Amino acid sequence: xxxxxxxxxxxxxxxxxxxxxxxxxxxxxxxxxxxxxxxxxxxxxxxxxxxxxxxxxxxxxxxxxxxxxxxxxxxxxxxxxxxxxxxxxxxxxxxxxxxxxxxxxxxxxxxxxxxxxxxxxxxxxxxxxxxxxxx
Amino acid sequence: xxxxxxxxxxxxxxxxxxxxxxxxxxxxxxxxxxxxxxxxxxxxxxxxxxxxxxxxxxxxxxxxxxxxxxxxxxxxxxxxxxxxxxxxxxxxxxxxxxxxxxxxxxxxxxxxxxxxxxxxxxxxxxxxxxxxxxx
Amino acid sequence: xxxxxxxxxxxxxxxxxxxxxxxxxxxxxxxxxxxxxxxxxxxxxxxxxxxxxxxxxxxxxxxxxxxxxxxxxxxxxxxxxxxxxxxxxxxxxxxxxxxxxxxxxxxxxxxxxxxxxxxxxxxxxxxxxxxxxxx
Amino acid sequence: xxxxxxxxxxxxxxxxxxxxxxxxxxxxxxxxxxxxxxxxxxxxxxxxxxxxxxxxxxxxxxxxxxxxxxxxxxxxxxxxxxxxxxxxxxxxxxxxxxxxxxxxxxxxxxxxxxxxxxxxxxxxxxxxxxxxxxx
Amino acid sequence: xxxxxxxxxxxxxxxxxxxxxxxxxxxxxxxxxxxxxxxxxxxxxxxxxxxxxxxxxxxxxxxxxxxxxxxxxxxxxxxxxxxxxxxxxxxxxxxxxxxxxxxxxxxxxxxxxxxxxxxxxxxxxxxxxxxxxxx
Amino acid sequence: xxxxxxxxxxxxxxxxxxxxxxxxxxxxxxxxxxxxxxxxxxxxxxxxxxxxxxxxxxxxxxxxxxxxxxxxxxxxxxxxxxxxxxxxxxxxxxxxxxxxxxxxxxxxxxxxxxxxxxxxxxxxxxxxxxxxxxx
Numbered sequence: 001x002x003x004x005x006x007x008x009x010x011x012x013x014x015x016x017x018x019x020x021x022x023x024x025x026x027x028x029x030x031x032x033x034x035x036x037x038x039x040x041x042x043x044x045x046x047x048x049x050x051x052x053x054x055x056x057x058x059x060x061x062x063x064x065x066x067x068x069x070x071x072x073x074x075x076x077x078x079x080x081x082x083x084x085x086x087x088x089x090x091x092x093x094x095x096x097x098x099x100x101x102x103x104x105x106x107x108x109x110x111x112x113x114x115x116x117x118x119x120x121x122x123x124x125x126x127x128x129x130x131x132x133x134x135x
Numbered sequence: 136x137x138x139x140x141x142x143x144x145x146x147x148x149x150x151x152x153x154x155x156x157x158x159x160x161x162x163x164x165x166x167x168x169x170x171x172x173x174x175x176x177x178x179x180x181x182x183x184x185x186x187x188x189x190x191x192x193x194x195x196x197x198x199x200x201x202x203x204x205x206x207x208x209x210x211x212x213x214x215x216x217x218x219x220x221x222x223x224x225x226x227x228x229x230x231x232x233x234x235x236x237x238x239x240x241x242x243x244x245x246x247x248x249x250x251x252x253x254x255x256x257x258x259x260x261x262x263x264x265x266x267x268x269x270x
Numbered sequence: 271x272x273x274x275x276x277x278x279x280x281x282x283x284x285x286x287x288x289x290x291x292x293x294x295x296x297x298x299x300x301x302x303x304x305x306x307x308x309x310x311x312x313x314x315x316x317x318x319x320x321x322x323x324x325x326x327x328x329x330x331x332x333x334x335x336x337x338x339x340x341x342x343x344x345x346x347x348x349x350x351x352x353x354x355x356x357x358x359x360x361x362x363x364x365x366x367x368x369x370x371x372x373x374x375x376x377x378x379x380x381x382x383x384x385x386x387x388x389x390x391x392x393x394x395x396x397x398x399x400x401x402x403x404x405x
Numbered sequence: 406x407x408x409x410x411x412x413x414x415x416x417x418x419x420x421x422x423x424x425x426x427x428x429x430x431x432x433x434x435x436x437x438x439x440x441x442x443x444x445x446x447x448x449x450x451x452x453x454x455x456x457x458x459x460x461x462x463x464x465x466x467x468x469x470x471x472x473x474x475x476x477x478x479x480x481x482x483x484x485x486x487x488x489x490x491x492x493x494x495x496x497x498x499x500x501x502x503x504x505x506x507x508x509x510x511x512x513x514x515x516x517x518x519x520x521x522x523x524x525x526x527x528x529x530x531x532x533x534x535x536x537x538x539x540x
Numbered sequence: 541x542x543x544x545x546x547x548x549x550x551x552x553x554x555x556x557x558x559x560x561x562x563x564x565x566x567x568x569x570x571x572x573x574x575x576x577x578x579x580x581x582x583x584x585x586x587x588x589x590x591x592x593x594x595x596x597x598x599x600x601x602x603x604x605x606x607x608x609x610x611x612x613x614x615x616x617x618x619x620x621x622x623x624x625x626x627x628x629x630x631x632x633x634x635x636x637x638x639x640x641x642x643x644x645x646x647x648x649x650x651x652x653x654x655x656x657x658x659x660x661x662x663x664x665x666x667x668x669x670x671x672x673x674x675x
Numbered sequence: 676x677x678x679x680x681x682x683x684x685x686x687x688x689x690x691x692x693x694x695x696x697x698x699x700x701x702x703x704x705x706x707x708x709x710x711x712x713x714x715x716x717x718x719x720x721x722x723x724x725x726x727x728x729x730x731x732x733x734x735x736x737x738x739x740x741x742x743x744x745x746x747x748x749x750x751x752x753x754x755x756x757x758x759x760x761x762x763x764x765x766x767x768x769x770x771x772x773x774x775x776x777x778x779x780x781x782x783x784x785x786x787x788x789x790x791x792x793x794x795x796x797x798x799x800x801x802x803x804x805x806x807x808x809x810x
Contacts, residue, residue, distance in 0.1 A: 006264070007263065038758035040755075041690070059229065080708070097465055102408075128413040129411070138507075148310055148311060149309040175311055194499065319807075398548040402546070419578065444579050491578045572740070669739060
C-alpha cells in the first residue's frame with residue numbers, strides 16, 4: 001500500500017554552471033552556454049511528494065498548510081528571485097545543476113518533516129528538463 | 136520489467152471537509168475554508184494506471200475502450216456534477232479529502248478489472264495539490 | 271499600437287445553474303446536470319488583461335503588485351472556497367453561468383483601476399469551456 | 406537513494422493498428438477506427454528517464470547534450486513525420502500500439518547508454534492516453 | 541462590448557502537404573518532410589469561439605450542448621482518425637495546411653449557427669504551431 | 676476576414692529591473708525583489724503571430740521555416756542563456772521589464788518580415804504574468 005500527497009511550488013532564479021577549480025576554457029567546454037559568467041535564469045517548478053499513512057481522524061496524510069509553509073520557508077524565501085551561486089550558501093561550493101538543486105531542496109525539507117514520511121522532490125529547470133530525487 | 140498504461144478522465148464536483156463528531160469550531164480550525172458549510176468545488180483530474188503484461192496478440196496491455204468504460208461507470212457517472220458529501224454513499228461517513236476520494240476511486244476500479252493487473256490512481260484536486268494511491 | 275499586460279489567478283467554488291422563476295422541470299431541462307440542487311463545483315482559472323500605454327519611467331504598463339492586489343480583494347477573497355449562489359450577493363438574483371461570472375468580475379475590477387485602462391476578463395470554468403469579456 | 410534525470414522530445418507520425426494475420430473484419434472489430442486502412446496520426450510526446458548516480462565532478466547524472474543527441478538519432482530522425490507501419494522496420498511485423506512503440510524506443514535508447522543507467526520511457530499517444538515502460 | 545464563449549475539441553488525423561500540379565521534387569522542396577508520400581499525422585486541438593450577446597433569460601450566450609454537438613458532427617465525425625487528403629472531400633483539391641483546415645472548419649461551423657454570431661477558429665497542428673481564423 | 680499564424684519559441688535569461696538614474700533605495704521600493712543586484716531569471720515563452728492573406732499556391736500564410744529562422748536569429752541567439760541587462764544592447768539603457776522585452780522582440784521581427792504582414796508578440800515572463808504587443 002502506498003499513498004503520496006504532492007504539493008507544487010515555483011521560484012525564479014539566476015544561476016551559472018561553474019567549477020572554480022577548472023579553467024574558463026574547461027568550464028565552457030563542459031557546461032557550454034550554461035556557464036555564461038554573467039548568469040542566465042529559469043522559472044523552476046517544484047513538486048514535493050510526501051509518502052505515508054492516512055490519519056483516520058482527519059483523512060489527511062499531512063496537513064497541506066504545513067507542507068506549504070515548509071516549502072515556503074525552506075525553498076521560496078531563500079531561492080526565489082535570487083542568484084543561486086552568490087546568494088544560497090550551499091551553491092558557493094556545489095555546482096547548481098538541477099540535480100544538485102533538487103538534492104539541496106530534499107535535504108532542507110526532510111529535516112523539517114516527521115521521519116515517518118518518505119519525501120520525493122521533482123524539479124523542472126525547463127519544461128523539457130527535470131529530475132526526481134527520493135533521498 | 137514493468138509496463139503501465141494510463142487513461143485520463145475528469146469530473147466536476149462540490150464537497151466540504153467535515154467531521155460530524157466535531158464541533159463547528161473544531162471543523163473550522165482543522166479544515167479552514169475547506170469546511171465551508173455551503174460547500175465549494177473542484178475540477179478533479181484523474182489518471183488511472185494499469186500495470187501488467189502486454190498481450191502479444193493485440194499489442195495491448197488492456198483495451199483502452201474497456202478501461203474508459205470502467206472509469207465512466209465507476210467514477211464519472213456517480214461523481215460528475217455531484218455533491219460528494221450528499222450524493223456519494225461512501226462520503227456520507229468518510230471525509231471527502233483528496234486522499235479519501237483517491238482511495239474510493241481505487242477500490243471501485245480494482246474490483247472491475249482482472250486481478251492480474253496492478254492499479255494506480257492519481258487524482259488532482261487542483262493543479263497544485265494531488266495524490267497518488269497504489270492500493 | 272496596443273500593449274496588454276495579463277495576470278492569472280484562480281478560485282475554487284460551488285455553484286448551480288438555476289432560475290427561481292422556473293419550475294424544477296424547466297431548470298433540469300435547460301441546465302441539465304449543471305442544475306443539481308445539491309451544487310457541483312469548479313476550479314475557475316482567471317486571466318485579467320489590462321490594455322494601456324507604457325510608463326516610460328518604470329517600463330511598466332501597470333505595477334503587477336497593484337493588479338494582483340485588486341484581483342485578490344475583488345475576486346479571490348469573495349469567491350474562493352465559496353458557494354457562488356448562496357454567498358456572492360450578485361448571484362442571488364443572477365444565474366452564475368460562466369458568462370455572468372466573467373461579467374461580474376469585469377465590473378468589480380474595472381471600478382478599481384484607472385479609467386485610462388481597457389480591461390478584459392478570460393474565465394475558464396473547465397479547461398474546455400471558457401469565455402472572454404471585454405466590457 | 407534514487408536520482409533520475411528526464412528529457413522530453415516529440416515526433417509527429419502516422420500509423421494504423423493492424424494485424425496481417427487477421428481479416429479486415431477482425432481488425433475493425435478489435436482496433437475500431439484506429440484500424441483505418443488510410444492511416445491516422447498523432448503528436449507523440451516522449452519523456453526519457455535516466456536513473457543513476459551523480460558525477461561529483463560535474464554535478465550531472467548524465468550530460469543532457471548526450472541524452473538529447475541519442476533521442477534525436479534513435480527516435481526523432483527515424484520516427485518524425487513518418488508512417489510508422491511503412492517506414493519503421495520494427496513495425497512492419499509488430500503492431501504499432503503505444504505500448505509497442507514505447508518498448509521499441511526503450512530498446513533503441515538502452516543500447517546507446519552506459520549499462521550503469523536504468524532507463525524509463527513515458528510515451529503519450531494523446532494527452533489522455535499514455536504508457537510508461539521501464540525495461 | 542464583446543462577449544465570446546469558447547469550446548475546445550480535438551481530433552487525430554493523418555495528412556500530407558502536396559500539390560498535384562507540382563513535381564515530386566517541387567513538393568519536397570517547398571513542403572519538406574511534411575510532403576512524405578506515406579503521410580504523417582497530428583493530434584489537432586481546436587478552440588471554437590462564438591461572439592454575441594448574452595440571453596438574459598438563461599445567462600448563456602449559446603447553449604454549449606448545441607455548440608458541442610455542432611463541433612462533433614461537423615469536425616470530429618468527419619476528421620477524427622481519418623486521412624484528411626483521402627477521406628475529406630475538401631482536401632482532395634485543397635492542400636491540408638493548418639491554415640486551410642482552419643478555414644474549412646470555420647466554413648462548416650458558420651453555416652450551422654445563427655448568423656447573429658461571429659465565429660472564430662483556433663487550430664493547433666502541434667503545441668508550437670497554430671492559426672486563428674475569424675472568417 | 677483575418678487569418679493569423681502563430682509560432683512558439685522560448686529562451687532562458689537572467690535580468691534585473693533597475694533604473695540607473697534612481698538610488699538603490701528607490702529601485703528597491705519600486706521594483707522590489709525584481710531589483711536584486713545579483714539578478715534573477717526566467718524561462719521566457721514566446722508566441723509570434725503573423726496576420727496576412729493565404730498564398731493560394733501553397734496554402735501557407737507564411738512558410739513557418741522562415742518564421743522559425745527569424746525568431747531563432749533575432750531572439751533565441753541574442754537572448755537565450757544571456758544576461759539581458761549586460762549582454763543585449765537595447766537593455767543597457769532600457770529597463771528589461773516584460774513589456775519592454777516584448778517591444779524589443781516585436782521591433783526585431785517586424786524589420787525582417789514583409790511589410791504586408793501584421794505582427795503580434797505574446798511574451799510570458801512566468802506562467803502567470805505575460806504581455807501582448809501588436810506594434
